[in-house]
Amino acid sequence: MTAAPSYVHGASAQPLLGDTLGSLIDRIAAAHPDRPALVVRAQNVRMSYRQFHAEVECVAAGLLALGLQRGDRVGIWSANRAEWVVLQFAAPKAGLILVNINPAYRTHELEYSLNKVACRALVLPRRFKTSHYLDMLGELAPELADSAPGTLNATRLPDLREVILLDEVPAAGTRSWRQLVALGDAAALARLHALEPELGFDDPVNIQFTSGTTGAPKGATLTHHNIINNAYFIGQAMRLTEHDRLCIPVPFYHCFGMVLGNLACVTHGACMVIPGEGFDALATLETVAAERCTGLHGVPTMFIAELEHPEFGRFDLGSLRTGIMAGSPCPIEVMRRVVSEMHMEQVTIAYGMTETSPVSFQTVPEDPLERRVGSVGRIHPQLEVKLVDEQGRIVPRGKPGELCTRGYSVMLGYWGDEARTREVIDAARWMHTGDLAVIDEDGYCSIVGRLKDMIIRGGENVYPREIEEFLYTHPKVQDVQVFGVPDAKFGEQVCAWIRLREGSRASVAEIQDYCRHHLAYFKVPYHVRFVDAFPMTVTGKVQKYLMRQAMLEELASPGEAAR
Structure with missing residues (x-):
């Protein structure tokens, strides 16, 4: 008997959401105004959905008051903070495109990223650990020290005009975050509310840099529709509700923190719980126990660090049930310990890439443990995947082929780079991932290698x-x-x-x-x-x-x- 082809389609009765990020937060805040939305322990921040929505609106209006126009790019170069989450919703609510800049970037990478997408504004803290962000920006833009806020005209960063400092006291040439919020007055809010009906869910909303084998980072450009629907289905696979509290120690600049974490919570009215700016095993364990978190995200390295921490045994993690382990293959013994010692019986595994918003495959709680370790689960709702050989022909089930994804999740393209976009998205809108995978007779997918040497x-x-x-x-x-x-x-x-x-x-x-x-x-x-x-x-x-x-x-x- 001929084997079935390696093609799967996530047929679903659940329709796609037609929200923008602005209408999403409006809708969720109206439905759950008094539910907790955001807890950031390191900053002593606690917001209900009503409070979070109000802060998002003020920041969105403040950005417009700076003179930023629909489609302008706003960079965020920061570790995990409350302001990052607020800006994640405020920028798109104002019709702006948020540019995620890796907080580990140095001057060489920062200069390239800001100029590649012509950032008009940049939000950053003064420093974090050994990274002195403002000093590094000053190396690239010495003109900042002699500029009035909003008038920067730097030779090496010709498009950058506004620098917003996540600090109580602004530095020369910058505004503080509080000053930005204060700009969101009644007149600015009126402009915001007049603009919002003009926005569409296919508008670009986020640029995430992903390096390529040709060297320079590429700006994967994602829409409201891309990331909202992906986050919604991720949350569904985790069985999230408004009663859940998800601990998110993974970085926001990456899809893992931003989409699988923050946005998955908001699409289901759950609470985002942030243990600190960077990953710390002890802070994560303390946060889960103190906040009675029901979910926890992490890459396998993070879970190993938590399990092996000398104080692991003193924390009551009995509130946990779910979460996502992704980012690299998970050793089966680690998964068993996460289930048994951390009480995460419903932990899921996910696979995807930035260019597909990101998740294409995910396990669900009903999958047996062996499936949750030996595979990345089955196709997400409303998506298609095929595995092809070197000639583009679909391979039979059980045979390896390049994984290609099609559907609502595929990015618009790489910002300002049509040639490299065409290299990965073909005429039929299939995104060629470069990953080698196998799909078995039951539709479970396993990643077996990479065409590229990533x-x-x-x-x-x-x-x-x-x-x-x-x-x-x-x-x-x-x-x-x-x-x-x-x-x-x-x-x-x-x-x-x-x-x-x-x-x-x-x-x-x-x-x-x-x-x-x-x-x-x-x-x-x-x-x-x-x-x-x-x-x-x-x-x-x-x-x-x-x-x-x-x-x-x-x-x-x-x-x-x-x-």
């Missing part, structure tokens, strides 16, 4: 080509190849093989420091090797799999060579 380090996507192109700027580097090697803690680590210029000498620390100053920490090569040549095919193509194999043998041998 590295997933602790849930962060790392693209070798971007790091390679940056390392080529080092004066001593002649050639470089970057690839991933397995790591017990992070899933994978970044490894760089480097050929130095003739007569040059360099140390591992020198290369790492050079990267650390310009690139996000998770892109800095953990393993660095200096070599005379790379393994090549007879046609001159570099064989990264042989390099990876050599590293595996080296790392497995006693007395592993020093990095």
